[in-house]
Structures are given as structure tokens and as C-alpha cells.
Amino acid sequence: MATPDLRSLRYFVAVAEERSVGKAARRLNMAQPPLSVHIKNLEAAIGAPLFRRAARGMEITDAGNALFQRAKEALLLANEGFDAARAVGSGSRGRLAVGTMVVLSYLVLPRLENELRLRLPDVEIQYVELNAVNNVKAITDSDVSVAICIPPIAKPGIAVERIGSQPLLLAVRSDSPLARMSSIPLARLSGMPLIGLPVPEGDVDKSVVTSMLRRHEVNMPIALRVETMVSALALVLAGKGVAILPACAQIGRPPGVVFRPFRGIDATMDIAACWRSDWDSPLIKPFLACARAALRRP
Template sequence: MNYTLEQLRGLVAVAEELHFGRAAARLRMTQPPLSRQIQKLEAAVGAQLLDRDNRRVALTPAGEAFLAEARRILAIAESAPELAQRVSSGFSGLVRLGFTSASTFGILGRLLNELELHLPEVHVELYEMVTREQIAALAGQDIDLGLARPPFDPEMFDSRLLHREALLLAVHESHPLTELSRPVVPADLAGEPLIFHSQQKARYFYDLVVSMVPLAQERVVHTVSQVMTMLWLVSAGRGVAFVPASAQLLGVPAVTYLPLRTPIPQPVELHLLWPRHSHNPALERVLQVLDGLML
């Protein structure tokens, strides 16, 4: 359709005033140019939009239908500059967020609530990925921000600690270790069947547990990548597992969580991770909102 915004404004004015003279005065123009605008608009649309004679002006059925579209088009055109300004300033837009499955245990929801409160016009798209996948997606600009486990390449990425928590031992509720009145130490685990993190798919937790708790690897009976799977195996009496404290929120039945004696009281870390060079204005606003936030 080859019509202009001025022609649409002319139609709206005439439709609302039902008088060419008053509509022309409202638009600060004379009546003949307004009449020509309406004629050109009808030619472009291919339908008569107004019935007019010397006494009255009225919308035709086609005019009634087109008037609604004209108002919608004008509203979009008038709001477009403001929208562009808000996107350019980062107050409106899209941020694609990668997250590990374990980060959903109470962390992800609170983070999204914080962003919705302060940046209601920034839409957050979620992508569940392990840290390795997030790093590749960030490098390829497929996501803007990650909730990931260290370490990271400081030349490519910037990061900030978002959450820190304890490492716990998950045991079946009938396990004798539940009778301990102190934190579990490695000696307490002699002979215990271990449900362990995959060295390939859960490398962060694998390295963390190995560094924090000296263990005999030959006691590993199951190797898995997801905390939820570990807990269901513990619930079935298959062994004991090392999990982040937030795993308690999952509510898996027949599992008890025991404190571990570790060199660092809260060794499990979750970081915000983003590329050092991003062209997304909304990412900067999101980082400002989350600056200093510890969940």
C-alpha cells in the first residue's frame, strides 16, 4: 500500500470530526489539501472510505474497518522513536541467559524476579546449558550472559561471584552417619559406596570434590552428571553423594543432608559470566541491576 502517515492522520481527523473544515483546522491546514489527501488515500487503498456531500460526512463500512488499522499504524509510528531510544539505552530489549541445572535451585528464580522488578521491558530468554556449553555459546554470541561454574578465560570473559554455598553429603535417611553429632570427615567414608560426578560432564563438581575430600576412587559405584539423578540414587540406597546445599530444595524423599568438613566453609561457587565485548545495550543494564547482588 502506497499511503503516507499524513494521509492516515487526515482520515482519523475527518472520521473524528465528521467535518472537513473542522478536521482541516485541527490539522492546521486548509480544506482543499486535506480533501486531496483523502482522495489519494482512497486510491491507494482501492476503496471508498468516506461518504460526503454538502451536508454531511460519514465513514463507509470499508472506512470503519480501515480507521482501526490507521489508528494502530499511527500508534506504532509514534511510539517507534521512544522504543528505539529505550532499546538503545538498554531499558528495553532482550538478554539471552544460559544457566546450569543446579543454578535453578532457588537462584535463577530470584535473579529473574530482581530483573523483572527493575527492568520490566527487558525480556530474558533462558537456555539450560552446562558451563562448557555456555562458554561456547558466549564466545559465539548465541547467548549474552551465563550462570556458570569457574574457571573462565579472563581475556575473553568477565565474571562476578553471584552465589556461594556449602558442599554437603547426601545419604539415605537410615544411614548410620545420620547419628553423627559433628561434620563428616573423609575417614567416616571408608568403605562407603560413592555416587560421583562425571569427570567429563560435571567437571567443576568433580574437581571440587576431589580437591576438598580425599577419597578412594575405586569406591565409586555410579558416575552421573545431574544432581537430581544423584539424589534419586541416594534415595534408593545406592550410595552417598556430594551435592551443593541448595540441592535440599529439591525435596527428594528419604534423603538426609549432612555437613562436611571442608577446607573452605562454602566452596561451591556460581558466577555471572559475560563476554568482555558485547554489543547488547540491555546486558549493561542487567549487570548494573545485579551489581553487588549475592543470592
């Protein structure tokens, strides 16, 4: 026998609650004969009568009563499932794993969390710590739904949306002669050792810092290359060189390291939301709105 479908259960529940095929048919906005056929087919599938005729209408049998409670539960669960699917499909519910880089955490997370809770109150949010080395893998392996990255990722299969920017500053030891200057002429850095960060796709020509130095014909040998801006600051403190970093890196600077702006140069590094380009989720659009709002706020 075929398993009864949800429509048959809905018809059965209507008859059981109305105690009349005629009243149930009107409630279901259908003719009475096909409803009677559905009930007979349901009884045939179960192998037992579900109703018996009485003076006061259709009385439910013991078999019918056993089915009635479970049928209502099944319909309720099905409706809840449909509602949940609609909510997820509309972007009002679901789960979002957000990757953030350490250097951006204090700048972005407090404001982003407040924006997400305001606009997506029923979405489960999880935060995952990333760096410039593991962020691509975290996105492509779906460990995170979306990542906030600086600089943006430039990889096939990863969608990128710019959501803000940060000015580039020079990080130096506080006892350096450069620290006594209110702003730094870029030419003053020629020949100084630079603590370098990972370059996009391993191509140094795609680095924002490299492009800036080349544009102004300033040569800085790479003393060391590190994975994170926190490590870059530690090496600046150790006297291994200077670092050119986005302003957000100031939040975690150790004592003994200061930041100075460049003189006459308006250089910035973009902040972007990055996600798998084949991830077609309704949560992306509201997330981008929240991220932009978080970065706009003072």
C-alpha cells in the same frame, strides 16, 4: 493503484472528524493545500469520492463512511503495535522462558517468581525444567531465554553472569560413621568412592569438586557418574558412595541421607544466569537484578 499508507488514513480521519479541511490541517499542524492533495490522491486510489461539500462543511459519502470505521481501527491497531514494540524494546513487556535446574527450584523459584512479578508485571514468564546435560542445548536452541545453572556453563556462544553461590557439603548415609561427625576433614575422604556429577565440557579438570580434591591432595575414585544431584543422592542412599554437592541439594534429600560441612575449607559452587550471547534483549538486565535479589533474600 497504490495501497493507502497510514499517514493518508490519518489525514482522512482528521478531515472526517473535523468536517473541514482547514480545521483538520490546523489539528495536524500542516498547511491546507497539501492536505487537500492527500485527500484527492486517496480518492483517486480508492476510485470514489470520500467527501462532498455541503453548507455545514465536508460531508462524508457512503464510500467515505465505509473507509472511516476501518481507517480508525487500522490506526488504533498500528498505534497498539507501535506501543507493544516500544514496550518490548524497553523491557517492560515480552516473553521470558526461564530454565531452572531441579536442585535449584525450591531455593530460587518462589523468590524469583515474586521478584519478576514485581519488576516485570507485564512480561509473560514460563519456567522450563533443565539438568546439567540438556541445559546447553536448551539455551543454544532457544528453548529457554535464560537459564539459572549450577555450576555455570562454560561454552562458546553462551553468556554467563554469576548471581550467587552455594557452599559445598558432603552427602552421606545417615548410618555412616561420617554422619556422626559435625564437620568432615577432607583428608578423611581419601580412597572413598565418589558419586560424580557431569563435568563442564566433559573436562574433569574444570570441575569445582575435582579442583578442590586436587588442591588438598585427596584422591577419591569415581564410583558412578550421574546427570542430576537427585540421582547422586539416590545412589548415596543405596550405599554406592558419598557425594560432594552444593548446599541447595539438601532441600530434596531423601530420608536416610545427611549433609555435613567440611572442616576448615571454604569451598563453594557458583550459581549463574546463562543465555545465548547473541540474544540482545532488554529483558536480560532486569532478569539478572531479579535473580540476584532472589538469591540474596533469606
